[in-house]
Amino acid sequence: MELNKIHNKDCMQGMSQMPDKSVDVILTDIPYGEVSQNGAERAKYSGQLRKIDKGVSDVVTFDLKSFLSEVSRISNGSIYIFCGIEQFSIIHDYFKTHPDFMVRQCAWRKTNPSPANGQHMWLSSMENCVLAKKRKTKFHARCKSSVWDFPVGRSKLHPTEKPLSLFEYLITASSDEGDVVFDPCIGSGATAIAALNTGRQYIGYEIDRGYYQVAQERLLRTA
Numbered sequence: 767m768e769l770n771k772i773h774n775k776d777c778m779q780g781m782s783q784m785p786d787k788s789v790d791v792i793l794t795d796i797p798y799g800e801v802s803q804n805g806a807e808r809a810k811y812s813g814q815l816r817k818i819d820k821g822v823s824d825v826v827t828f829d830l831k832s833f834l835s836e837v838s839r840i841s842n843g844s845i846y847i848f849c850g851i852e853q854f855s856i857i858h859d860y861f862k863t864h865p866d867f868m869v870r871q872c873a874w875r876k877t878n879p880s881p882a883n884g885q886h887m888w889l890s891s892m893e894n895c896v897l898a899k900k901r902k903t904k905f906h907a908r909c910k911s912s913v914w915d916f917p918v919g920r921s922k923l924h925p926t927e928k929p930l931s932l933f934e935y936l937i938t939a940s941s942d943e944g945d946v947v948f949d950p951c952i953g954s955g956a957t958a959i960a961a962l963n964t965g966r967q968y969i970g971y972e973i974d975r976g977y978y979q980v981a982q983e984r985l986l987r988t989a
Contacts, residue, residue, distance in 0.1 A: 769946060769967045772958060774978040777950035777971040778828050778836065787842040790945035793936055793957050795928055798850030799826040827973060834860045837950065844940035845898040848928065854894045861898035870897045872912040874932060907939035927953060933960035941966060955981030959988055
């Protein structure tokens with residue numbers, strides 16, 4: 767298992783080659799499979815809602831339960847999975863019934879949400895996250911809320927990218943310096959940058975060649 771490297775590889779293939787309990791924190795933002803809505807999906811609103819297209823970043827390429835089986839196998843600590851509404855219950859129920867994990871419903875509350883469609887409905891300012899944590903493992907955010915207030919980043923490197931400040935907060939809450947942070951859907955590399963910024967090691971997989979190259983370039987600029 768080569769550390770401090772992002773691999774242009776399908777995460778299911780990559781995780782199958784990783785040893786049991788080999789990473790300290792898993793932090794990932796999986797494709798939701800529900801964000802992109804165009805054409806007929808929006809037609810019923812008679813032009814009231816803006817069309818949304820996140821491209822390949824919103825395409826789910828794996829069976830979710832098989833994915834959860836792999837991440838739980840390789841975890842030796844905490845697992846953070848940002849996910850869509852329809853995925854949330856599947857992920858939460860999986861870890862709720864898993865004998866090795868405690869589970870918590872969490873959320874990122876955007877302090878500067880996009881004003882898109884705000885004239886028609888409440889702004890979209892929350893994203894769901896499931897935390898699954900092995901018992902008696904590291905946790906440094908004593909008595910902190912499971913709702914995290916952070917602004918939306920504006921890097922535009924990836925259409926669903928989470929802010930570095932949020933990822934740094936979660937990494938430091940659940941690991942120590944030198945620990946290994948893993949992201950199976952690393953996109954433009956935010957998890958790797960956050961790991962480096964907090965003195966951790968990282969490993970990541972990204973199936974899309976274009977975003978893999980963006981992540982590589984981003985890491986070169988950080989070095």
